[in-house]
Amino acid sequence: MKKLKIGLLARIIIAIALGIGFGNVLPGGLVRVFVTFNGIFSEFLGFIIPLIILGLVTPAIADIGKEAGKMLVITTLVAYSATLFSGFLSYFTGVTFFPSMITPGAPIEQISEAHDISPFFTVAIPPVMNVMTSLILAFTLGLGIAHLESTALKNVCNDFKDIIVKTIQTVILPLLPIYIFGIFLNMTHSGQVYNILMVFIKIIGVIFLLHIFLLVFQYSMAALFVRRNPFKLLGRMMPAYFTALGTQSSAATIPVTLRQSIKNGVTEDIAGFVIPLCATIHLSGSTLKIVACALALMIMQGMPFDFPMFAGFIFMLGITMVAAPGVPGGAIMAALGILSSMLGFGESEQALMIALYIAMDSFGTACNVTGDGAIALIIDKFFGKKDLRPIQ
Template identity: 65%
Template sequence: MRKIKLGLLPRIILAIVAGIVCGLFFPDGLVRIFITINSLFGNFLGFIIPLLILGLVAPGIADLGKGAGRLLLITALLAYCFTLFSGFFTYFTCDFTYPWLLDTAETLTPLGEEEVKALTPYFTIEMPPLMGVMTSLILAFTLGLGMSVISGDKLKGMMEDFKDIINVVIMSVIIPLLPLYIFGIFLNMTNSGQVAGVMGVFVKIILVIFVMTVILLFLQFFIAGLVGKANPFHLFKNMLPAYMTALGTQSSAATIPVTLEQTIKNGVRPELAGFVIPLCATIHLSGSTMKIVACAMAIMLMSGMEVHFGQFAGFIMMLGIAMVAAPGVPGGAIMAALGLLQSMLGFDETAQGLMIALYIAMDSFGTATNVTGDGAIAVIINRIYKGRES
């Protein structure tokens, strides 16, 4: 018999459904077993997050700085500006729509306060991290920038090996266990009577984010058309094959050949497109930023936490840098963002689990938004260099 391999998204969906169904009849003793598993996995996540940031961000920054020139600088700044624009656009849109759309006062009790039952794990094992998240970020920036300046390859080789180890941990441990983790979260929420409110909010958030991605792409191509003196609708139409490919692959890297071909059709010189598109596949994350900001705000409102602009402004600016480290795996961006969610927004284990579930449920839309926006950036870069030559 031929084995049927399910992708991460179908497994997450099955885990959510199974958690809801099993939560209706599982006895408390059995539920506590999965709560114990979630406690251990959550502690492991807390331990690995600073190492994940160090192992992914430092080599990523070093690679960006290698052979840095004006084109690299302009492209990186433009990609970062697009990512920041996406984050702040999402914040203000959600700040306007969520209070009346989600109606959280009626849908959820605070996630950390279960009124019906307060089940605890049978046991827990403390796994204190080697360093704090901000310490890890600062160390990663320092090492990354240093490696981009010095000529030595020993530290760079060691960090590349460390990055490979982190990627193995993500692919072989974290990603395979995520469905079980999500199952435990929804099992516990169903058992405590909270799941109906959560699922209703999930559906609304997904619809809001889909509408926002359409608006964001229109704005990006309107800017590109204005700068490049081209029809924005024609530019966007040419990028649709890249959008559809990314929906299927859930990978910016796997979509590069299609994105490159369609970008050239938009009049971008092949040599420029060949530089900008692969680079932006790593550093331009407008769609991922939109999903994380929108989901984080919703979960904070669901949890009864206060949402402040100053708090999110710093989070968005750090997120645009930290996600450069996102590995080329489904859900990689949310893995890189977990540390910031914990340290800057105060997310606990349950909130992080909900973030992972929500993010992966919309992973295709975020990736498609990222790669389509890459085409807009390439058009702008092409116009900048045309202006320099004339």
């Protein structure tokens, strides 16, 4: 018999349901067992996050820098601009509508402390460096490797990246459902789960509508360059959209995205270059989700924020998204560091961000890959019949 495989999204949903179901039944002693696990897992996350950034950003910057052709540079700038636009769209929509949809309450940590839910013991796992240090080091190493003739250091960085991706796949992602179960178990035991679930439902609805608007806007912009009907262009990309919904992977959807982009009139060589590249560096849908979820959680908990704070966060998030590994939930794992360092998110806020993000992972991935087709149309307009030699 074949072994039944349950996807990450299904496991997260089951974990949330079980946490809510058992929260009113289990005694405080058993709740403390999961609070203890969450404390240890949170320490491990704090330790691994700078290494995730270092291990994933360094090879990405090295690859982009080494192949710094004109088309590559412009594709990267267009993808980054699209990612920034989605982040600011999400922020301004959130500050306009979220305050009337979300009732501020006490921080989650204060709720837990008020009910004396504390771990049996704690294990300190200090990180080897802070998040900003790891980002600067990753950029320094990446740009340096790009200009080295030797490949020795690049091979080391690629091996380190493989270790980090393997750690995410075999340690962090399998344990995430238990971690999220503990969070919702604790919140239910504390009597706050209803308010948080209501926020979840409202935010998911807003983000879904924003995804639709973002795709229509991206193809409207592409239509200005190619002078064609944006809705017909977007309609031809629907097979890629629905494939991404099922696979939850930009990489797995590349063949479909490539085929549909060519059907939209993109030159085969251009599509073959832009689509795989954008599957790595263009994450508008993911950025939109992360900004909206972060803003919603800050409003819900009464955390102070302003535009300069989120502007810096969005600019840094757009860079960090380049490092998102090709695994479900990879983007939020890469973003945890700046959520902590720039927005002040603690253990509970990070766990809720993970749960919210993964609950919408399919839609974010679908938005990312469908938008890749719009970028391919723009790049094809400029480079379809031009010299593609690298910048000297």
